[in-house]
Structures are given as C-alpha cells and as structure tokens.
Amino acid sequence: MTATSPVQAVTDFGDLVSLPKLLARNVRSYGNKIAYREKEYGIWQEWTWAQAAKVIEELASGLMALGVQPGDHVAVVGRNRPALYWSLLAAGHIGAIPVPLYQDAVAEEMEYVLEHCGAKVVIAEDQEQVDKVVEVSERIHHLESVVYYDPRGLRGYDGERFLSFDELRRRGRGALADNTPKMQTIVDQSNFDDVCVMLYTSGTTGKPKGVVLSNRNIITTSANSAIFDHLTHKESTLAYLPMAWVGDFIFSVGQAMWCGFEINCPESAATMQTDMREIGPSYFFAPPRFFETLLTSVMIRMEDAGRLKRGMFHAFMKHARKVGPALLDGKPVSGWNRFVYKLGDILVYGPLKDALGLSRVRVGYTAGEAIGPEIFAFYRSLGINLKQLYGQTEASVFITQQPDGEVSDETVGVVSPGVELKIDERGEVFYRSPGAFEEYYKNADSTRDTKDPEGWVATGDAGFIDEKTGHLRILDRAKDVGKLSNGALFAPKYVENKLKFYPNILEAVVIGAERDMCTVMINIDLYALGNWAERNNIAYASYQELAGHERVYAMIKKHVEEVNESLAGDDMLSGCQIHRFLVLHKELDADDGELTRTRKVRRRVIEEKFHDLVTALYDGSKQVSTETEVTYEDGRKGSIKATLKIEDTKTLATQSAGAKGAAA
Amino acid sequence: MSSYVTPDGRTIGDVLLEVKNITLRFGGVEAIKDISFDVREGEIRAIIGPNGAGKSSMLNVINGFYHPQEGEIWFHGKKRRAMKPSQIARQGIARTFQNIALFKGMNTLDNIMTGCFTHMHTSLIEQAIWWGRAEREEYRYREKVEHIIDFLEIQAIRKTPVGALPYGLQKRVELARALAAEPKLLLLDEPMAGMNVEEKEDMCRFVLDVNAEFGTTIVLIEHDMGVVMDISDRVVVLDYGRKIGDGVPDEVRSNQEVIDAYLGVPHD
Numbered sequence: 001m002t003a004t005s006p007v008q009a010v011t012d013f014g015d016l017v018s019l020p021k022l023l024a025r026n027v028r029s030y031g032n033k034i035a036y037r038e039k040e041y042g043i044w045q046e047w048t049w050a051q052a053a054k055v056i057e058e059l060a061s062g063l064m065a066l067g068v069q070p071g072d073h074v075a076v077v078g079r080n081r082p083a084l085y086w087s088l089l090a091a092g093h094i095g096a097i098p099v100p101l102y103q104d105a106v107a108e109e110m111e112y113v114l115e116h117c118g119a120k121v122v123i124a125e126d127q128e129q130v131d132k133v134v135e136v137s138e139r140i141h142h143l144e145s146v147v148y149y150d151p152r153g154l155r156g157y158d159g160e161r162f163l164s165f166d167e168l169r170r171r172g173r174g175a176l177a178d179n180t181p182k183m184q185t186i187v188d189q190s191n192f193d194d195v196c197v198m199l200y201t202s203g204t205t206g207k208p209k210g211v212v213l214s215n216r217n218i219i220t221t222s223a224n225s226a227i228f229d230h231l232t233h234k235e236s237t238l239a240y241l242p243m244a245w246v247g248d249f250i251f252s253v254g255q256a257m258w259c260g261f262e263i264n265c266p267e268s269a270a271t272m273q274t275d276m277r278e279i280g281p282s283y284f285f286a287p288p289r290f291f292e293t294l295l296t297s298v299m300i301r302m303e304d305a306g307r308l309k310r311g312m313f314h315a316f317m318k319h320a321r322k323v324g325p326a327l328l329d330g331k332p333v334s335g336w337n338r339f340v341y342k343l344g345d346i347l348v349y350g351p352l353k354d355a356l357g358l359s360r361v362r363v364g365y366t367a368g369e370a371i372g373p374e375i376f377a378f379y380r381s382l383g384i385n386l387k388q389l390y391g392q393t394e395a396s397v398f399i400t401q402q403p404d405g406e407v408s409d410e411t412v413g414v415v416s417p418g419v420e421l422k423i424d425e426r427g428e429v430f431y432r433s434p435g436a437f438e439e440y441y442k443n444a445d446s447t448r449d450t451k452d453p454e455g456w457v458a459t460g461d462a463g464f465i466d467e468k469t470g471h472l473r474i475l476d477r478a479k480d481v482g483k484l485s486n487g488a489l490f491a492p493k494y495v496e497n498k499l500k501f502y503p504n505i506l507e508a509v510v511i512g513a514e515r516d517m518c519t520v521m522i523n524i525d526l527y528a529l530g531n532w533a534e535r536n537n538i539a540y541a542s543y544q545e546l547a548g549h550e551r552v553y554a555m556i557k558k559h560v561e562e563v564n565e566s567l568a569g570d571d572m573l574s575g576c577q578i579h580r581f582l583v584l585h586k587e588l589d590a591d592d593g594e595l596t597r598t599r600k601v602r603r604r605v606i607e608e609k610f611h612d613l614v615t616a617l618y619d620g621s622k623q624v625s626t627e628t629e630v631t632y633e634d635g636r637k638g639s640i641k642a643t644l645k646i647e648d649t650k651t652l653a654t655q656s657a658g659a660k661g662a663a664a
Numbered sequence: 665m666s667s668y669v670t671p672d673g674r675t676i677g678d679v680l681l682e683v684k685n686i687t688l689r690f691g692g693v694e695a696i697k698d699i700s701f702d703v704r705e706g707e708i709r710a711i712i713g714p715n716g717a718g719k720s721s722m723l724n725v726i727n728g729f730y731h732p733q734e735g736e737i738w739f740h741g742k743k744r745r746a747m748k749p750s751q752i753a754r755q756g757i758a759r760t761f762q763n764i765a766l767f768k769g770m771n772t773l774d775n776i777m778t779g780c781f782t783h784m785h786t787s788l789i790e791q792a793i794w795w796g797r798a799e800r801e802e803y804r805y806r807e808k809v810e811h812i813i814d815f816l817e818i819q820a821i822r823k824t825p826v827g828a829l830p831y832g833l834q835k836r837v838e839l840a841r842a843l844a845a846e847p848k849l850l851l852l853d854e855p856m857a858g859m860n861v862e863e864k865e866d867m868c869r870f871v872l873d874v875n876a877e878f879g880t881t882i883v884l885i886e887h888d889m890g891v892v893m894d895i896s897d898r899v900v901v902l903d904y905g906r907k908i909g910d911g912v913p914d915e916v917r918s919n920q921e922v923i924d925a926y927l928g929v930p931h932d
Contacts (some may be wrong), residue, residue, distance in 0.1 A: 041810035042822065081801035152815070153873050270820030 062172025070095030078125020170480030324381030488575025677705030686735035768827030779844025
C-alpha cells in the first residue's frame, strides 16, 4: 500500500537553497518587518529582519574569530530566545553546524552529546547551562570556548574559555571588515546538500542519536508545509517548545525563514500563557497535554463562576459542539443554527478564545500522542482550526497532516506534499521524502537499519490508510502490535489510549498478544476519583481501598464497555475488545520500574511482575490475592498485599472475521 | 585592614558599618548587652543564635527602629546621630522582615514600586496628577523595578496580588522591594524561614547573586546552619543578648561556647 500527497509540492526554489540565502532574501523583501519579539522587562522588545541579520553577521564573524571552521559543530543551549536563534543561524552563516541541545538535560547527557558531536563552541543561555558544561568540560575534548548570554552569576568565570554574548558580538564587529568577504564566499557557495542542523533524538532506548538534516531537508519541508496550510509572512507564532526539538526548528526557523513570519519568545516558561494572550498567534503548535491542561483549567474556572455565566457557558458550548465543527469544515448549517452560533461567539466563544490566547489561530496543530476526542472537539467547536499531524525528527517533522475541512481525532491526515508513504505487510509505516534525514551522525549501522538504499525510512510505527478517507491512522509502535491467538490484530496502545481519555483512568495495560482474548489492568486517577469520592461522600482510607471500591469498579466497567462499543464499530480492531478487567491496588511507578521516566508503560516488566494477576485474568477466577513489592521515595522497599476483584465486561459482535462474539 | 578579594572573586572592602558597645533595654529586660561588631563593604555577614538571643532586635537597632540606651553606630566611617527609620532608609539601609510585611492587597509590581519611594522627589500632588516630572520619574523607576523582577525571576507573578502568593514567593517579593531601594546595606531577617529545600536553594542563589552583581553588603539572620556556613563570609553569634562568637564560619563552628549555646547547656 503506498500513497502520495494530494497537494503539489514546491519544486522551484530559485537561489533559496540555504538558510543564509533565505536570510538575505528576507532582509531584501521584509527588511523592516518584525521578525523576532521577546518579552523582557515587561515589554515586548522587537527586531526586524534587517536588525536580526546584522546581529547574526556580527555573531558569525565573532565565531569565525574564535576559530570556528566550516563543518565544525556549535552547540546552543537555553530556552527560546531570539539571541539563541541568531546563534544557530550565525553558525550556519559560516558553514558550521548548529546543534541545539535540550536545556533540561543533565550534565552527563550534555557530556555525551558534546563529545559525540565534538562541539568547538557552546553558546549557553545562563549560569545554569554554563555550569553543566563546566562540570563535564574535562571529559570533552574539542570544546574551546563557552559563550554565555546572561552574565548574571558568571563574574568569577574568567579566562580564555569564557566570553559573554556581547563580547562575542563586539569581537565579531571588530573583525567584520576582514571576515565579510570570507563569509560572503561561504554564503554564496552554500547549497541544498550542506548540513543545516543536527538534532539529537531524545533516545528512549540507548544513547541519543544525532540526526543530520540538510538544507534540502529543512527548506523543502518548510516550503511544502507552508503551501499546504497557506502560511504567509503575516503569520505570528509563539516559540516556546524546546529548541532542540525538530518541531521548533521547523516552525521557528525553517518555516519562519521561508515565509518571513514573526517569532515571539515568552518572557519565561511560567509566563507563557499570559504572553500568548498578548501575542495571539495565528499559527500554533502544542502537544495534546497542553490542550488537555488548558481545557481542565477552563472547566475548573467555570465551576467557580456565577450561575448566569456558568449556565451561559454550558448552554452555548452544547450548541457549539453540535454545529461548531461543521461550520469549521464548511458543511451546510441551517440559518438559525448559524445565528445562535454567532450569538454564542459574541457572548462566550469569542471572550473564551481571547482569554486562552487562541482567538487569532488560523492553523493549529497537535501531535506526538493521541488526543482525546472530547478535548479535540472542544477546541474545534469553538472555531479553532486545530488539526493533527504525524511526523518525526528523521522526516524533518512532516509525514502526514490533516487538510482544512478533513479533520478527525482518529487519523493523522493525508500524506504531506513531497512525501511518499508505504505500509509493509507487517503494518509498519515507511516514508520517502525530500525531508528524510541524511544520516545519523557517526552511526552508519543505525542509519542503515532505518533508511534503505532507495531512501525509504522506517518509522517504527504501525498504521494503515483508512480506505474511506485516504487518511493515515497510527495504531501503535510496530514492535508492540501483534496478533491474538485467533489471528485478529492486537494494538494495545490504541486501546489503552481510548481508556485513558476517561479522566478516571490514569494508566491502563492491555494484555492479549498470542492469547484468545484481551484483558486489561487499570490504574485509577486518584486526583479525579478522590474528588468524585469527596463529592459523593465516599469514605476511603487508602488508594487501595478506593481502587477496590464497588462503585469505582462499576464506573470503570462502564468506561471499558463504552470503549468496547467504539472498538466494535471498527473492522480492524474489534478483536481488541476487553473481556475482563481488574483495577490495580497500586499506582504504576517509574521507581518500581513499571514505567519509564517519561511515564511510558513497560509492558514486559508489568506482565512479569504481576504474572499472578495476569493468570487470574485468564483462568476465569473472580478474585485474586497478591503481594507486590514497592519502592518508597527514599529507596527503601516494602510490600503491599491485596485481594483484587476481576470483572467480566460485555463485548459486542461485529461483521469482522477475526472478532469473537459476545463472550461474557 | 584594607580590602581583599575572596576566593570566588568578590572584593571585600573597608568597614561599612560598625556597632560599638550597644546595649538595648526594654524596661528591666536587657535584650542586647554591650555588643560590638563590624560589617565590611561587600560582605555577607550572618547573625545567628538561639531564639530570644537578640538577633532581630539588633537589626532593628541598625535600621533605627529601636534606639539603644548605650552605644554608637558608625556608618560610612561617621558616627550616626539618632534618626527615624525613614531617614536611615534614605541613607541606603533596607530590610526584609521575619514575618512578611507586604501590602497583601496590592500586586507584586506595586509592592516593589513602593520600595522606590525613598528615592522619589516628586510631591504627592504631582504624582496624583501624574504629569511631566512625575510621569518621567515613574517610568524611570518602573524600568529599574523591571530589572529587579527579571533578576529575581518573578515575571509570572508581576500582576498577582501578593496575598494570593505562596509563602516562598512572598519572601522573594519582599527581597525585591528591599532591592528597589538600591540599598548599600541590606538586612535580611530569616529570609529562608519556613521554606523547603528547593526554595532555600533558590533564595541562597538570589542572596549570593545580589551580593555579587550589585555589590550589596548583606547582614542576614538565619537559623539554617547549613545555609549560614555556606554563604556567609563572617558570622556573629549571640546568646541571651551577649556576643559569644565572631569570625569566619570555620572558627565559629569550632567555638565551644557556640556549640554549648546550640546544644543547650544549663545557665546558672
């Protein structure tokens, strides 16, 4: 199965084949237009493309004066600030390779990356970052200079190695006359094949890998995705996601440079929400978690609002859920419904969007994880054009994305312009595109494993193309997807996500590979259920007691059966309906090795650790006694004993061949 | 002694403040008995001691809230005459309080702005009309306040009423207000009391940064010995109104009388 994009890719790039050349074009075409904004000292400071280009040239000349040669690596670490974006671009300006790093990386992680890429210069935001570099500096061999942007707390850091950002600019200005001709030659010769940036993947397994992306990768992807969403130089975005993440590089550097639109940097991570409201971005990306938290805070505030306001909110939101998405997709809506929606827009939706900073969003994206249908519907019903995309670092982000008017919470859209997609017999998704990475730096083996000689890149995700819509649906990591013993498709994460969309369910572990049916172990959300228990006068002394409560079981059972119902309507996945479930007596915890540090379920560990529970789920028993070892926060170990109930759930028959009939 | 440079690169200058033979009585109670010590320019000087040792009283003497019955205070090499606290504030001494003393109903920004008032020259009427000189003055001080907000990383609470803030942040706002007065000498009364470890570490960093960046001389009272020994250059130890120790942290740590005071040896 292969697919190509419905949208024509950009083919003619003229001389816009590198970031320095794009910068020169932006100075020519948009010289006096705002390019960067950063809130500092309570005021939005602004820089035009021409001003930014001047600083970038000075920095580039300064780096040259520090001895940075074309092909050297320059690491940049800190939060999103114009100065650091300029540092990235300055490195590219003299043919060096910028390497943005995660600012929350601990010193050892930084050591690995700095040593691996052999960075000659590190441009760090502040003392916190400089200290990490200093801590590991004896073990990294190529580092020559450390440049810091915020001098605070760095007075004692004298010597050859350390210099401030301003000092770097000053030296660059001084050497500008000498360096300009050299820089101009480098810029003139820069082309599509030059390395544009190197980004380290976070590496859930093993050491991080340096993904080498060329100018071709970044610029064609930026251009194609800009065409897809009709982005222009008038867009405005908020740069707040980690600079080391490929998404930020594409949105805040690639697309911003290609289109010439403006980047706004918040004052600090904590002020992001208020800064966003002041800016009102027109193009916005956030992970599902962001939208979820925002929705929760809206709901909580509405519960505290006066009766009139609350009543209005709920009444109009009900109407919005009914007609909002249809209006957004340009489907026919009756005159009266349009009128009521308009009224709602004046009274509720407009003010709400304004308060959230989303009133000007023309194109909004979410990706990275599955987004709950409720959450997705909430924003779309307000008239916010929130869409999903599917991508990865190796693809320079875009593999598929949803076109306006063809949006769904279940799919991740059609193939992006210029991308070819195929799905192999095992269900794994492969793509080939001009955005596909060049190589993993100093890691030919991994490069070979991921990208074949014809240019097809394995995503590691399993999915399929929905025949009705032509959209891609991602099921799970390919290695987790399996089969039930009757041959039906088994995609645990897909089902777990559906369960986790219920606020009462914190975590779920679906079991079923090579077995005759699916079962699940569930973790309740103590915060949500504790709140519910309080409101319903349900007394409980411990997590364990609440988890085993009759009414909690009844509630979870209802959720599971609803999920079964939605799975039954799905030909491919109806075999994944849950037949039996239990509620775990302890919260799955990274300290006990049950989750990774990024809170991903470690299936094998859990199935092994709770093997008695798994057995009980399959031998038909009504309850099971167990003893589990736990690790306390101070590292001591203890154990908890519990007797857990196991309940059967209703499953539904479907026309699908692999599915079994109602079992319970 | 003349000035010298510490191992971490700060310059410690001449004596900035000297208290000589101070005795403070409340009726029959002698809160402070004949205490003398000095504070040098650029120094972080800690005052420690058990409860009721007279530490806060000492700060109140330095900032002119209490007038000692005996003794002299020398500031900038001159003997200080009896003054009101407001006059002393104008001389460049600012402080924070053990129990936070902010305007709870006002937001962070306004609270910090009040710290600038000692330096403002326009009259009440000018400020009420807010025109010309008063407007320019406010802009100037607002800029200064914004730098302090940036320095203490409290941008996110700029417009939040102080009463709604958690304790640790209120402490930080109080420090910000004290800094807004551009003090030469900053008195901190238990800046880390009631904080968790993380908040304490933050506060330590801010105290050190204030000292290093603005060259502000700091006198602080603190109960957390780890903090005191870590960040101060010299320590004065008080017990029942008497001075029982004075010196660099290591000296004080090994002083038998200090150990006794902290471990609680019976007094006769």
